[in-house]
Amino acid sequence: METMMMKEIGDLSRSSSSSTASRDVDFACAWSNWEPVADWAPFSAPVADDFDDLVDSMICPDVALDDPAALSSMSNTSADTPIDEEVNTYATAGDGDDKDLRLVHLLVAAAEALDGPHRYPELARVILVRLKELVERAGVDSGGGTSIERLAAHFADALQGLLDGGVAGRSSVRDVRLHHNKADVLTAFQLLQDMSPYIKFGHFTANQAILEACLDDRRVHVVDFDIDEGVQWASLMQALVSRPGGRPPPPHLRITAVSRGGGSRAMQETGRRLAAFAASLGQPFSFSHCRLDADERFRPASVKVVKGETVVMNCMLHPTMAATRRGRAASVASFLSGAAELGAKVVTMVEEEDDDEREDLAAEEERGFAARFMAELRRYSTVWDSLEAGFPMQGRARGMVERVILGPGIAGAVNRAYREGKEEGEKEGNWGEWVTAMGFMRVGISCFNHCQAKLLLGLFNDGYKVEEDGINKLVLGWKTSRLLSASVWKPPPPPHLLLPSSPPILVGTTSSSGFTTSFEDSDFIFD
Amino acid sequence: MFPSKKPTNINPPPMCVQADSGLVLTTDPKPRLRWTVELHDRFVDAVNQLGGPDKATPKTIMRVMGVKGLTLYHLKSHLQKFRLGKQPHKEFNDHSLKDAAALELQRNAASSSRIMGRTMNDRSVQVTEAIRMQLEVQRRLHEQLEVQKHLQIRIEAQGKYMQSILEKAYQTLAAEGMPSGVGYKELGDQALDASMGFPSPHDLQLYGGSDHQVMDLQQQMNQSLDGFLLTNNSNNDNDNACLGKKMRPHHPYMNPNEKHPFLWDDDLQVQEEASKSDQIQVAPPDRGEGIDDIDDVYEAKPAAGMLSADQSAGLEKKFEGPSSHGWHQTDDDRTWQLRPSKKLVL
Numbered sequence: 091m092e093t094m095m096m097k098e099i100g101d102l103s104r105s106s107s108s109s110t111a112s113r114d115v116d117f118a119c120a121w122s123n124w125e126p127v128a129d130w131a132p133f134s135a136p137v138a139d140d141f142d143d144l145v146d147s148m149i150c151p152d153v154a155l156d157d158p159a160a161l162s163s164m165s166n167t168s169a170d171t172p173i174d175e176e177v178n179t180y181a182t183a184g185d186g187d188d189k190d191l192r193l194v195h196l197l198v199a200a201a202e203a204l205d206g207p208h209r210y211p212e213l214a215r216v217i218l219v220r221l222k223e224l225v226e227r228a229g230v231d232s233g234g235g236t237s238i239e240r241l242a243a244h245f246a247d248a249l250q251g252l253l254d255g256g257v258a259g260r261s262s263v264r265d266v267r268l269h270h271n272k273a274d275v276l277t278a279f280q281l282l283q284d285m286s287p288y289i290k291f292g293h294f295t296a297n298q299a300i301l302e303a304c305l306d307d308r309r310v311h312v313v314d315f316d317i318d319e320g321v322q323w324a325s326l327m328q329a330l331v332s333r334p335g336g337r338p339p340p341p342h343l344r345i346t347a348v349s350r351g352g353g354s355r356a357m358q359e360t361g362r363r364l365a366a367f368a369a370s371l372g373q374p375f376s377f378s379h380c381r382l383d384a385d386e387r388f389r390p391a392s393v394k395v396v397k398g399e400t401v402v403m404n405c406m407l408h409p410t411m412a413a414t415r416r417g418r419a420a421s422v423a424s425f426l427s428g429a430a431e432l433g434a435k436v437v438t439m440v441e442e443e444d445d446d447e448r449e450d451l452a453a454e455e456e457r458g459f460a461a462r463f464m465a466e467l468r469r470y471s472t473v474w475d476s477l478e479a480g481f482p483m484q485g486r487a488r489g490m491v492e493r494v495i496l497g498p499g500i501a502g503a504v505n506r507a508y509r510e511g512k513e514e515g516e517k518e519g520n521w522g523e524w525v526t527a528m529g530f531m532r533v534g535i536s537c538f539n540h541c542q543a544k545l546l547l548g549l550f551n552d553g554y555k556v557e558e559d560g561i562n563k564l565v566l567g568w569k570t571s572r573l574l575s576a577s578v579w580k581p582p583p584p585p586h587l588l589l590p591s592s593p594p595i596l597v598g599t600t601s602s603s604g605f606t607t608s609f610e611d612s613d614f615i616f617d
Numbered sequence: 618m619f620p621s622k623k624p625t626n627i628n629p630p631p632m633c634v635q636a637d638s639g640l641v642l643t644t645d646p647k648p649r650l651r652w653t654v655e656l657h658d659r660f661v662d663a664v665n666q667l668g669g670p671d672k673a674t675p676k677t678i679m680r681v682m683g684v685k686g687l688t689l690y691h692l693k694s695h696l697q698k699f700r701l702g703k704q705p706h707k708e709f710n711d712h713s714l715k716d717a718a719a720l721e722l723q724r725n726a727a728s729s730s731r732i733m734g735r736t737m738n739d740r741s742v743q744v745t746e747a748i749r750m751q752l753e754v755q756r757r758l759h760e761q762l763e764v765q766k767h768l769q770i771r772i773e774a775q776g777k778y779m780q781s782i783l784e785k786a787y788q789t790l791a792a793e794g795m796p797s798g799v800g801y802k803e804l805g806d807q808a809l810d811a812s813m814g815f816p817s818p819h820d821l822q823l824y825g826g827s828d829h830q831v832m833d834l835q836q837q838m839n840q841s842l843d844g845f846l847l848t849n850n851s852n853n854d855n856d857n858a859c860l861g862k863k864m865r866p867h868h869p870y871m872n873p874n875e876k877h878p879f880l881w882d883d884d885l886q887v888q889e890e891a892s893k894s895d896q897i898q899v900a901p902p903d904r905g906e907g908i909d910d911i912d913d914v915y916e917a918k919p920a921a922g923m924l925s926a927d928q929s930a931g932l933e934k935k936f937e938g939p940s941s942h943g944w945h946q947t948d949d950d951r952t953w954q955l956r957p958s959k960k961l962v963l
Contacts, residue, residue, distance in 0.1 A: 273786040280779055294771060319782055321775060328774030329767065363785075367778055541764045546772075 189224070193242040194467070196221045200249050201463035204508075214253060221246045240489065241474050244497045245467060248504035276319070278494035281487050285477050287550050288574060291543060291566045292406060292440035293322040295576035298539040300402050301329055303436040309342045309399035313380075313432070315388075315425050316406055317347035320360045327364075327373045342374040346393055348425065350382045386421040390428035401434045403581075407441040407521065408574060426525055429581035436533055437579045441521050442469070443565055443572040462507035468571070470500055476568040480551035522563065522577055529582035532562035540564060650691045659684065660695065670700045 196217050203214035225235065225243040235243070283289045304310045310330075312323070323345060330340040345364065349357045361377035368375035380392040395401060405425060429437045444465055473496060477488050535558065543564055547554045559565045563577035652660075663681040667673035675692035 271790065273783070273790045276779075276783050276786050280783060283779070290772070290775070293775070294768070297771070321778060321782075324778030325771035325775045328771055332767070332770055363778075363781065367781070371774075537760070538764055541761060542768050545761075545765055545768050 190238045193221065193224060193238060196224070197242060197245050197249070197467060198460065198464060200246075202460040204249070204252060205458045205460040205463075211253060214249065218246055218250055218253070237474055237478050237485075237488075238471070240492055241471055244492070244500045245470075245504065247497075248501045251501065252504065252508055274490070274494055278491050279319075282491045282495055285481055285484075285488070285491065285550075286473075287546050287554055287566065288408075288473075289321075290546055291556070291564075292408065292574060292576050293325060294546060295535070295539055295543055295564055296404060296406075296438035296440060296578075297322065297326040297329060298542060299436060299438050299533065299535065299576075299578040300326065300404070301333075302536055302539075303402060303533070304341065304400050307341050307400040309344070309396065311344045311346065311395065311399045311401045312404055313346045313348065313393055313401065313434070314404045314406075315348050315422070317345070317357070317360055318406075320345075320347075320364045322404070322406070323364055324367055327368050327371055327375070331371050331373050340373050342376070342399075343368070344376045344378070344396075344399065347377070347379040348382060348388060349379045350386065350421075354379075382421055386418070387424040388421060388428050389424075390431040393428075393432060395432060401432050403429045403432070403434045403437040405437065405439045405521075407439065422521065423524070426521070426530075426581075427528065429530075429579075430584050433584055434581050437525070437530065437581055438576070439521060439525070439579065440574065440576045443567075443575045444469070444520075445570075445572055459508055463504065466500070466503040466507055469573070470496065470503075472568050472571040472573060476551075476553060476573075479553055522575070525579055530579040531582070532560065533578040533580050534561040535564055535578060650687075652695060656684070660692075660699070664696075664699065670696065 200214045200217040200221070203210045203217065221242065225239040225246065279289075300310075300312065312326075314322075317323075323343075327343065330343060333340070345361075347357055347360065357379050361379070365375055365377055378394065380394075382388055403425070405422070407422065426437065426439075445468070474492070477491065481488060540556070540558065543556045543566075547556055547566070553569050555567045555569075557565055557567070559575065562579065563575050565572050566574045566576075659682055660678065663678045664670055664673045666681055667677050673696065675689045675696055678692050678696065679687060679689060
């Protein structure tokens with residue numbers, strides 16, 4: 091066993107760029123004694139199950155014989171039977187999955203090497219080189235290789251970016267439009283919508299909540315944090331014009347999009363498109379946009395509010411849509427805070443969800459980068475799995491989605507995970523908890539809404555689940571993992587309406603149970 | 618779902634008596650607790666104290682109520698019934714609506730027949746109860762259909778909007794003369810549609826009701842969208858004739874089954890984008906088959922339709938699961954086969 095290990099480590103040290111001769115011994119000790127810090131059981135089981143049918147492809151039939159690097163990495167893999175013993179502790183499936191697990195092990199090891207006060211960037215570099223070898227077939231651009239190889243390649247890229255320039259990945263979401271042309275971006279977006287309920291779940295749940303809140307209103311004003319292409323509003327408009335027979339004509343819909351930086355032209359284009367679509371439906375519509383401040387904060391005063399209209403704030407926070415700028419946490423916070431001042435009736439929010447192990451941890455800050463990295467790895471492997479389970483034959487289509495949408499998402503997530511520990515104000519955590527602390531109240535998700543979500547999921551392959559989490563939140567999950575949540579909130583009354591005797595709104599402290607009331611049978615329920 | 622009852626450790630008294638704690642117990646092989654109004658009130662109080670039927674657990678309720686002789690077993694079943702009564706829509710989760718209601722009826726019937734000392738009034742209350750349950754089931758079914766119809770319309774709208782964006786983008790691309798990595802036309806015969814399970818308007822007619830409204834909507838949209846469309850395929854002339862009868866396969870906007878042409882199988886050739894100035898359309902005119910065959914497809918579809926009348930509570934959805942065929946012709950006939958997968962989980 092030792093000789094095998096040493097040979098491998100020999101390879102490693104040869105191929106690394108820094109001088110590591112003196113560290114060979116350290117590596118040997120490290121590698122032979124190494125055990126992953128985290129508990130692999132919840133992670134390896136789904137991995138093993140879903141990649142069972144990739145065993146054949148793992149026995150690489152298409153490796154070019156004149157490619158020595160690939161060959162040597164392959165031969166290492168097949169010769170690594172001694173390592174199986176260690177790996178088998180974590181895997182119940184056969185040989186093919188060992189490679190998957192090794193990839194994962196290596197990723198986590200690299201993350202750990204970058205974590206905390208005992209950072210060891212050189213080790214990370216070396217591990218990444220090894221990783222690159224193993225996923226060489228995946229070639230992120232070509233979309234080949236197995237699913238998990240591509241996943242590992244994206245994460246490896248992200249880590250490499252951290253090492254190189256402090257910014258993960260070679261294409262953060264912001265740059266997506268530089269690296270990929272718009273048609274590709276949109277095509278990938280369309281594909282993602284077709285292959286998973288990820289996008290539609292958030293849109294439809296939020297729209298239904300908005301519909302219910304504005305049931306009898308004449309004018310509806312939506313303030314959208316991240317309008318992107320405006321896709322969400324097409325179905326809202328449709329729903330407004332097709333309200334059950336006997337209803338008054340559709341209300342006037344005004345959408346104010348929050349724009350940042352120099353995105354003005356794209357936003358105007360979106361506005362034009364939405365206006366055209368509304369016209370085609372006969373939906374009265376107007377569009378405007380407001381800018382974020384120089385410090386990327388939202389100022390409620392920048393939104394023009396007309397008397398008599400119902401204001402609704404929409405906050406889509408999953409990274410497939412939003413960019414991963416620095417300071418994003420602050421702009422989201424300012425947006426949500428502004429809800430009270432604008433007198434919004436409801437705030438709809440869609441954000442990513444973690445699996446519930448966070449509850450065990452004492453505090454957010456104690457999760458190091460490695461732990462957050464693992465959470466992101468888990469999350470994206472779940473997404474990967476879900477896409478593959480539904481569309482195993484459409485590898486190229488999936489590859490496109492992975493490349494154009496998920497890859498940048500991964501880079502952004504790794505970036506955020508890295509910065510969270512380092513900078514103040516970068517901590518995002520769970521926005522649901524944040525707004526609860528701010529005094530937002532929960533607005534119940536109606537029967538209709540829940541039913542709609544279930545029906546939507548029924549259109550996709552088995553494995554997606556939706557469940558309620560409290561009365562105001564629906565969570566979309568794949569098998570046992572949570573992916574995304576859609577929640578509905580009512581902001582606290584604006585400060586200037588509070589009587590002098592009432593207590594001020596507590597900011598930043600955990601609220602007592604008195605702040606959350608539930609609207610169970612009010613006019614919010616659409617029945 | 619009828620929970621198996623463990624015998625409690627309360628010795629069954631010979632007749633209906635008041636135990637020390639004020640509980641009314643009955644005589645029968647399985648000791649049953651009679652939930653009097655007062656006891657139930659205390660129960661409800663305790664549940665509310667604990668934050669509602671979802672937050673409360675039998676253990677905590679038992680603690681809060683502090684009633685001697687009350688066991689977890691009693692509380693478990695009572696809590697379950699309470700929850701069901703409070704939030705009937707939760708039944709969607711596990712069983713079909715009818716089963717759930719039937720179970721409730723059974724349970725009520727069983728419990729009512731065992732408890733002695735029921736007066737005549739109680740029995741008629743039980744009957745009314747049963748009728749109410751039945752109506753409830755029906756109501757829920759209708760509600761579900763409503764939701765389904767709305768969902769379909771909304772998804773279609775979103776699809777149309779996406780199409781417009783995509784077409785614009787590809788137009789721009791063609792205008793700029795840049796090759797795109799993914800051609801628009803490789804829909805081929807193997808386009809997969811994630812939302813293929815939608816009932817056609819034809820199917821919706823089976824349910825009467827507001828399908829008329831749906832038709833109107835489509836007519837309205839058809840007309841107003843013509844201007845919105847970038848090009849108009851001459852094949853679309855079929856559309857008006859097809860209205861109300863079957864799906865219109867060539868109108869990109871009115872065809873949810875064709876709105877996702879991009880999910881090509883890996884073995885398809887990825888075609889470079891040809892000039893798109895005159896023919897940006899989503900329908901697959903390049904298939905070897907002509908229009909008529911595609912009409913066949915949609916005529917065959919109602920037979921395999923999602924909301925066929927002979928299905929009871931289950932709504933069957935056709936989702937083309939993983940297969941190397943996608944849409945394909947069977948060898949024997951010219952109809953497209955959709956592989957039915959699973960029932961919609963209600």
